[in-house]
Amino acid sequence: MFWASYLLAVLAIALAWPVPVFLSRAQWPARSPFTAMLLWQAIALAGGLSMIGAMLVYGLEPIGDNLIAGLRALAGMVLLDAPTTALGFWHLFALSAAALLTAHLVFTLLLTYYRIERQRRRHRELLALLASPSAEGAGTVVISHDSPVAYCLPGGARSVTVLSDGLMAALEPAELRAVLIHENAHLSQRHHLLLWAFAAWRQALPWLPTTRLAQESVNSLIEMLADDVALKTESKASLIKAIAIVASGSAGGVAAPVAAGALSGGPASVPLGGLEAAAGVTGADSARTTASRVSRLLSPVPQLSASARGAVLACCVLLLALPTALLIVPGLLG
Amino acid sequence: MASLGELERAVMDLLWAGQAAATANTLRDQLALSTEAQGGTAGHEGKELAVTTVLTVLSRLEKKGLVERERGTRPHRYQAVSSREDHTAELMHEVLGSAPDREAVLARFIGSVTESEAETLRKLLGHI
Numbered sequence: 001m002f003w004a005s006y007l008l009a010v011l012a013i014a015l016a017w018p019v020p021v022f023l024s025r026a027q028w029p030a031r032s033p034f035t036a037m038l039l040w041q042a043i044a045l046a047g048g049l050s051m052i053g054a055m056l057v058y059g060l061e062p063i064g065d066n067l068i069a070g071l072r073a074l075a076g077m078v079l080l081d082a083p084t085t086a087l088g089f090w091h092l093f094a095l096s097a098a099a100l101l102t103a104h105l106v107f108t109l110l111l112t113y114y115r116i117e118r119q120r121r122r123h124r125e126l127l128a129l130l131a132s133p134s135a136e137g138a139g140t141v142v143i144s145h146d147s148p149v150a151y152c153l154p155g156g157a158r159s160v161t162v163l164s165d166g167l168m169a170a171l172e173p174a175e176l177r178a179v180l181i182h183e184n185a186h187l188s189q190r191h192h193l194l195l196w197a198f199a200a201w202r203q204a205l206p207w208l209p210t211t212r213l214a215q216e217s218v219n220s221l222i223e224m225l226a227d228d229v230a231l232k233t234e235s236k237a238s239l240i241k242a243i244a245i246v247a248s249g250s251a252g253g254v255a256a257p258v259a260a261g262a263l264s265g266g267p268a269s270v271p272l273g274g275l276e277a278a279a280g281v282t283g284a285d286s287a288r289t290t291a292s293r294v295s296r297l298l299s300p301v302p303q304l305s306a307s308a309r310g311a312v313l314a315c316c317v318l319l320l321a322l323p324t325a326l327l328i329v330p331g332l333l334g
Numbered sequence: 335m336a337s338l339g340e341l342e343r344a345v346m347d348l349l350w351a352g353q354a355a356a357t358a359n360t361l362r363d364q365l366a367l368s369t370e371a372q373g374g375t376a377g378h379e380g381k382e383l384a385v386t387t388v389l390t391v392l393s394r395l396e397k398k399g400l401v402e403r404e405r406g407t408r409p410h411r412y413q414a415v416s417s418r419e420d421h422t423a424e425l426m427h428e429v430l431g432s433a434p435d436r437e438a439v440l441a442r443f444i445g446s447v448t449e450s451e452a453e454t455l456r457k458l459l460g461h462i
Contacts, residue, residue, distance in 0.1 A: 112438070119428075119439045125398055126425050128339055129346045130418065145426055150443035162429075179443050186441040199438040219437055226441075244459045246444045248452040286437075286445020294458070 002061055004326045008054035011323060015047035020210040024217050030296050032304035033224040035312045037194070040214050040221070042316035044201055047210060048105060050323040052098050057327065059095035062086045066331030108204035109197070116196055120155055127153070127160060134163060136180060142168065148249040152183040154192035161187070170249060175242040178234040185229035191222040220289035227293060240297050247290055336369075341391045344368070346400065350418045355404055355411035358388045 020043060023029070029036030060070025063077075063086050074095070076082045087095075131141035140161045143149075148167035153160050161183045163176075171179065186192070198218045202211040230239050304312075336344070348364050349356065356364075362385050369383075392412050395401040400421075403410040416424075428436065430446060447455070 116438050123425065123428060123440070126421055129343050129400070130422055130425065143422060143425065145422060147426070147430070149426065149429055151429055151440045153440045182443060183441065191441060192438070195438040195441070215437075222441070241459065243444060244455040247447045248456045248459070287447050287451055289445055290447055290451065294455070 002058075004330055005054050005057035005061065008050045008057060008323060008326050011326075012047060012050040012054055015043050015050065015319075016208050016210050019043060020213040024213040028304055028308070029217065029221060030224060030292060031301050032309055032312075033221040033228070035304065035309045037218065037221050037225070038316050039312055039319075040198075040218055041194075042319040043210065044198070044214055046319040046323050048201075049320075050326075052102055053323055053327050055094040055098035055101070059087070059091045059093075059098065062088070062091060066333075067327050068331045105204050109200040112200035112203055113196060116199075120153055123153055124155060124158065124160065127162065131162060136161075136163070136176075140180065148246045150179045150183060150246065152186055154187055154190075159187045166249065167246065170245050171242055172238070174234055174238040175245070178230045178239045178242050179246070181230040181233060182226045182239075185226040186222065189222075189225060189229075191226070194218055194222060216288075219286075220292055223289055223293055224296060227297065236297055240294065243290070243294060243297075338391060338394065341365075341387070342395055345388065345391050345395065346414065346418075349401060349412065349414040355413035357409045357411050358385050358392060359409065361392075361412070362388045 023036075023039065023043070057067060057070075060067065060074060063073040064070025073082075077084050077087075084092075127141060127143070131143040134140040134142045139159060140163065142163050142165060145164040146166040147164060148170045149162070149164040150167050151162055153162065161180065163179075167179070168176065195218070198211075198215045202215045205211050227239060344365055345361055348361055348368075362383055365383055365388070392401060392403075396403065396412075400415055401412050402415050403412050429440065429442065
């Protein structure tokens with residue numbers, strides 16, 4: 001029982017800092033975004049499980065040989081007013097922390113959900129009054145605005161893809177198709193659920209490196225996944241042009257820090273080098289995402305081999321199985 | 335009979351186009367006129383648009399914070415809280431700005447980029 005809590009703590013620390021740092025610096029996620037996405041989810045889940053589990057197992061150690069017996073004894077103390085003398089200060093502290101952290105995570109998840117839903121509902125209400133239906137099909141509307149803008153607002157059957165006048169005017173039909181397929185991929189692959197979960201994870205534990213790195217990586221991985229869907233039917237040139245036109249057109253409208261432009265070292269002779277450098281200097285998540293998307297399209301690297309993907313998947317399973325086993329197995333053995 | 339959503343849209347269009355605040359009665363008359371102008375088929379389909387329906391639509395819009403009513407007068411006169419352009423700007427600010435939850439609320443085709451990155455991309459366009 002005691003060793004289980006130490007192993008869980010070691011796992012929690014590893015998943016909170018070194019593992020996400022290494023993964024966020026790795027190059028392979030761009031070669032297999034889907035696998036990388038699974039790994040980030042496994043890291044987040046296993047991280048939370050081992051954090052709470054370590055405190056729980058440590059706190060229950062004096063009153064039970066395993067988690068089940070410990071929880072039963074604890075329930076007896078709480079419900080039947082049995083004496084709690086077996087638990088020392090630190091045990092009670094760990095148990096309270098485990099309970100608080102669990103409640104905090106669940107509460108933040110729900111709170112984030114309601115906040116996102118409220119913003120989406122407000123946005124949808126305004127769209128219903130301001131946007132007009134588009135010729136591109138059901139679920140697509142056009143808003144009159146000069147900047148080239150394309151986005152989707154998830155909401156089950158009421159999901160809507162929004163295009164601006166400026167975008168329709170700036171893009172060729174093939175480029176517009178690439179944009180629409182990209183946005184529809186976000187909707188059909190339910191990317192908003194991932195964004196919600198990782199936004200809540202970061203909101204709940206903002207000081208933990210893993211939550212920021214995970215959210216940034218997931219943001220950029222879903223863009224790559226949607227790009228890959230668009231590439232199935234549209235040419236790479238159309239997609240790159242669409243990205244370039246939308247990005248260069250929308251830059252003027254946003255209050256971009258002027259200093260960032262000055263810092264990036266004047267006009268870039270090599271297009272991508274300049275782009276990546278600029279992204280590095282500004283440190284903006286979305287800019288880095290755009291840079292990695294374009295470089296991935298311009299200099300394609302082969303998809304990760306099946307065996308490599310298999311190895312990553314095995315890591316995911318192991319990550320989830322390990323804390324679960326550490327929590328449950330002592331009970332089964334005892 | 336038009337749905338409440340369509341009526342909300344029609345009422346907002348009238349309020350945005352009009353100069354002064356309007357009463358529910360005036361709005362009803364204008365709505366009836368515009369349905370006639372659209373071919374008249376909607377006119378004989380059912381009963382005429384009731385003032386109470388317009389009031390329902392107005393109170394929904396008021397709850398959404400889109401119209402306000404002048405309380406001093408009877409009957410109440412309604413007007414749009416802000417112009418159509420302001421509301422569009424509000425939406426676009428939500429889309430293009432950097433609100434912390436934005437990434438989770440909606441998925442943009444391209445995130446915000448700085449002017450220098452945009453310049454690089456423009457150069458890139460020349461190469462393709």
